[in-house]
Amino acid sequence: MNKIDQIFYSTKLNKSIKYTVLTASENIKDAYVLYVQDGMDYIELGGIEIAIKDLIKMNPQLTNHLVFVLIHPGSSIERWESFSRKGNSFINYIHFMNDEFIPKFEKTIENLHMKISKRGLLGDSLAGNICLNIAMEKPEIWTHLLLQSAAISVDDILQLEKVQPKWNVYQTVGLHEDDFISSISNEKLYILTRNRQLYESLSLKDVNLQYKEVEEHHLWRVWEEDLPNALRFFIET
Template identity: 35%
Template structure:
């Protein structure tokens, strides 16, 4: 029989966002409610499941015993402007989304799943703006989200100011990666440099003493490259 987990759709009613938030939930192979599992929470959830092959990658790594079994929760949005309004620091729903992440999602997870209640039991993963919002959540709520996977995160002065004032590094475990060709990524709004600010971020993190790994992969600001980068990221966080 194929060694695969299962995926189901759930919905969380958010008062902070005033909407129904769709969730994709991955249960690992041989899942049982009698066992506690770490939880990986993915921004851009449908993209991580479909374009990033997050669930199938987890299946493979669990089967090979490279990582421990985990539950994955992918948060969906309405794409386009909705993503920008929630993830971007200047977005109209940004503050409400942070309240959703800190006040509504963790209690729902702890109620619905047999999870570890400490921050080390919840990891956030995100790419680009999804990486930005994951980093902001980790720096703002480290006792809730104690593990982070940042793939080519958007970096701006606001998150750097948050970083400079942060003092809870002993609460964090963080994997951080960016592509070597991301210094001239051609986005719909023009050419952008993700590599330089991420190297600056890496230097700041490297000067602190905590569980941190930074890697640069051969590639650009693309799902095809982030997908391949998931293997070392998941191994770093969930290695048995």
Template identity: 25%
Template sequence: MDHFQPGRINKIDFPSKILDRDVTLSIYLPKDFTELFKYKVIFCFDGLDFFSFGKIHRTYEKLWEANEIERAIFVGFHYEDVEKRRAEFHPRGIRTPLTVKAMANEILPYIDAQFPTYKVGNGRVVLGDSLAGSAALMTALSYPRIFSQAGLLSPQHDDVIQTLIERCQFQEQLTIWHTVGLEEDDFALPTTGKSADFLTPNRQLRTIIENSSITYHYTEFEGGHRWKSWKNLLDDLLKYFLSDNISF
């Protein structure tokens, strides 16, 4: 524990046997971190983006200083490159099941061993944007009693996700916060430049989740499929999962 500095983003290379590669993790401990208290854990797929573009740790510190949220630490899971991100995060990605398995069986136990965490499903939140949102949702649906809460920023949705929702045996244990932008009906994919519609599938996902036993909060925002839009939503996202006093 002693090599992790509070108030800083600590990068480590985590050796994953399941993924057969070193996973770069960014671990953020609050400025006033102490072993005397327990902490919730926020796992961020696309971790580098959540810290660099989303500044999620800055949002956390601001809300914490205002006494609006509970104590939490942040763990970012980095992707290696765009192609490997697709393989490890896409609902149909050839390695996505391994990503989900590694989170539950390797990365989570490591974090729980290193830090004073709650070690219960509702003490953990998985977050992700776009494809990383799919990975977060698939992690929660695959391990609903271990990762009971998921925050989704415009995730990729298809019938793989629908099947996982339908097969999930502990839907009532899950809480999902989900948002998509009204400008996301015509998004140019960074890998191919082709146009994609994220808005329609996300509305379909909304209908599926609303018809399940999952506790669910859904919003649509004015904006597009980019961090400039998502960054402004992290305030509400963190309050939703880290505050018992905020009503939605």
């Protein structure tokens, strides 16, 4: 596994953002690019490197396709400010991703003669929320959304009514997640209820939707166990 740590300076956010690129080959021509929010957590808590290696063991041909871009939002406060609709950096973070980071990163891919055939977003909790909002701003460029217990709000769901996406969406949530209280805002996020509402809204769209409820709480252990399923969905659809 090739692992490269980089730093990107964002004028939209007026700060540097750390990110990591994971690939299994230097000879990628047909790229499946997955942008992962909460990237460091997916490395340290989510077992993403092991999940990728296991995927490749089962499907060696994936070696020449997979490109994972893991973005690290910073501290818990910086994360909340960027990923929550109530955060001061929420709009700027979406513009950072869509107008700064992705165009520059994909220009690098083009220079290496890679063609992108799949472009997806993966995120847990509030990182799932920012994934949805990044995709809603430019719905036409995305093929996949992988949402693990996305901490979305009513306003995020209402925003979806304005969009006509053609995505492949993997959505999972725990049956006990309505009880989760944010350590930053000290509010109940009603994650199960909002995910059910999101599912209903997506069901009315032209999307390929896989939705799953599990007997679990709002925990990294749950997302780590579920991650191989999410990644297989990305690969197979």
